[in-house]
Amino acid sequence: MSDVVTYSDGQPFPGVIGRTADESSPAWPTPPRAPEGAPNVLMFVLDDVGFGQLSSFGGLVETPVLDRFADNGLRYTNMHTTALCSPSRGAILTGRNHHSLGLATIAETSTGYPGYNAILPFDKGMLSEMLLPHGYNTFLVGKWHLSPPEHETPAGPYERWPLGRGFERFYGFLGGDTNQWYPELVYDNHSIEQPAQPEDGYHLSADLADRAIEFIQDAHVNAPDKPFYLHYCTGAGHAPHHVSKEWADKYKGKFDGGWDEYRRVVHERQLAMGILPAGTELSAHDPDVPEWETLSEDARKVFARMMEVYAGFLSYTDHEFGRVVSFLEEIGELDNTLFLLISDNGASSEGGPVGSLNEMMFFNNVPESMEENLRRIDELGGPNVFNHYAWGWTNAGNTPFRRWKRETYRGGTTDPCIISWPDKITARGEIRTQYGHIIDLVPTVLDALGITPPATIRGVTQAPIEGVSFAHTFNEAEAPTLHHTQYYEMFGHRSIYHDGWRAVCPWPGPTFTEAAQKGRHYGSPIDAKVLADIEANSWELYDLTTDYSETRNVAADHRDKVVEMIGRWWAEAGKYNVMPIDGSMLQRINVERPTIAKPRDRFVYYPGGSPVPFSAAPKAYNRAFSISADVQITEAGAEGVLVAHGGRVGGYSLFVKDNRLHFVYNFLGRDFFTISSDTEVPVGEASLRYEFEPTGKPDFTVGKGVPAIGQLYINDKLVGAVDMPHTVPNIFSSEGLTCGHDGGSRVAPDFYHDDFAFTGTLKRVTIDLSGEDLIPDSETDLKVAMARQ
Structure with missing residues (x-):
């Protein structure tokens, strides 16, 4: 046993200081050490993966590694996100709502209002910053997308890069997406060239797994008892859907039945697996999506291949992550790892109605060409394209819900969530139905670790965490829901949940087809006159206790409840910096923002x-x-x-x-x-x-x-x-x-x-x-x- 005397910050020096060393006795500041047996924390954040895609949630994309965690732990089937990547990622890391963080949308569409400026405040600390003083190593691999774009150059400032927000090591990319064959890589605080080329077998998914293993191994061999927090943020399944032909071909023919058949099959699987409450209906066919039977043979061929590539991309990512899991098992750390999986939003529709060879066409408003897609079908997934599937697959990927990413129907906000901790969670393969939101993840982790949220971080007084812990549900299937109210807003699309009811005010409309009938389209601004119209006429109401998938709008039958829910939305909006409501898109992309360097030509x-x-x-x-x-x-x-x-x-x-x-x-x-x-x-x-x-x-x-x-x-x-x-x-x-x-x-x-x-x-x-x-x-x-x- 060590005879070293230690003392904590703020305590008096317990040693003796005499005139000479022989008259004195030393004492040392206590090094940050986690309690004996403290678990590792591994947060796995998927990108643009819908509720109905992973095999563990009834989907047809095989992810055996993630299935293993689901089988050894819990599937939370009532977990929600913000409907967009950066806002969700900020909420996941801080336990606060996205407007509280200034992350109303992605930083590239930031505007000059507190809830919208994309400047994450330091009084809303990240989990990485909270765990460091408790003896944890903190690592991040993969996607960040939480720095203002003008901060991402070598001129800095670096305070909102990963290493400035509590992560000790970082390897990945700072932006919203990157080429999986040719990624723009940052190692800690500097850009690097990728370590190999596609022709040599390089792919970012494998590179991230290599680096995660390296980070864990480096720490483990030097301090075997020190726990780690690994934030693992794969590029999958965000565009580009990049994967080798070998992995895409594993799904050859599996999606030839089309997206309508996919929805039917997955819905049945979800009911049989208990992912959905008995009697949950499949949402109606979306009028923005053509029925599969009406498509030409060539169109079906292209669309089926797009989904094969996407599925291969997810399966390959799962396979590479499996190497990290195997390493944890090899060093004896897997069972004492608190594993949390979440996607940042529902499946993405950025491929448009016919899919895309280049997602940049979406951001430039360039129409896609079915003829070009067919001509280049064999290039899908490869280095020459930046491909994304058609939005028929988006809708199918969010089965049984309607709509998708960027919209606050459940298709955009309800996501797969898996939690596993074999050493402490006794349940195996069970389902939890308590309502939850990603702002609940941080308080849940802290609760599970027995850590009180810090009052200050690096001298900055901390704002309250806005989520609530659901750790009490780990071993109690019937434990009550503690999260009762949650607002949503994304590009003017709004909704609110309260104790089993859900009210939705879709913008520009319930679908693009219906919006067009009113002369509105995605990205249409909302002025005072328009707001008055949609407040009076556009709110929908759903009773989730009998209609889990939002298929029956009962607003006409419950006007008092609609008025109550609208009032709740505005109250929450005032509390969390949601105003001003802004439905615009192009205007936000091109807004003038302050830059680190002076304006120049x-x-x-x-x-x-x-x-x-x-x-x-x-x-x-x-x-x-x-x-x-x-x-x-x-x-x-x-x-x-x-x-x-x-x-x-x-x-x-x-x-x-x-x-x-x-x-x-x-x-x-x-x-x-x-x-x-x-x-x-x-x-x-x-x-x-x-x-x-x-x-x-x-x-x-x-x-x-x-x-x-x-x-x-x-x-x-x-x-x-x-x-x-x-x-x-x-x-x-x-x-x-x-x-x-x-x-x-x-x-x-x-x-x-x-x-x-x-x-x-x-x-x-x-x-x-x-x-x-x-x-x-x-x-x-x-x-x-x-x-x-």
């Missing part, structure tokens, strides 16, 4: 630096701009990328190849506008330049940015031009900008396949968005340059 980049996140890269959309590269070419020549922005699914690249200057403008992986210089790049110092000059107006309604002329210059002489009838209106890609090479996936795959680093001397690249420095050209010069392309 001129950006200078140097080779060898970290990638610039897409949110911080120059917004070269629908405006005149120029790119200038100052280089030095030796007699031996040089080649490579000078600057690249975006990736395979959209962007641009300025590069030298075969002694010629080239520029490729990649329109969302669909159209490529290419210029090659008609003269060689000279030896010695040279100025290599590209200019973008708009020639008309954009048409955002059909996803077309300004038409433009692109021009190449060598030492201010026009050497090539191309006419571009349309350009990207809003966002190239979730990949950012790199100088001196093309990081991530390749913008110009027909010209180069690796990062094509520049082999000459690249002094700097300057991007000027002012449009004031464009070189004047005669009409004749321009015609000659374009004729040579």
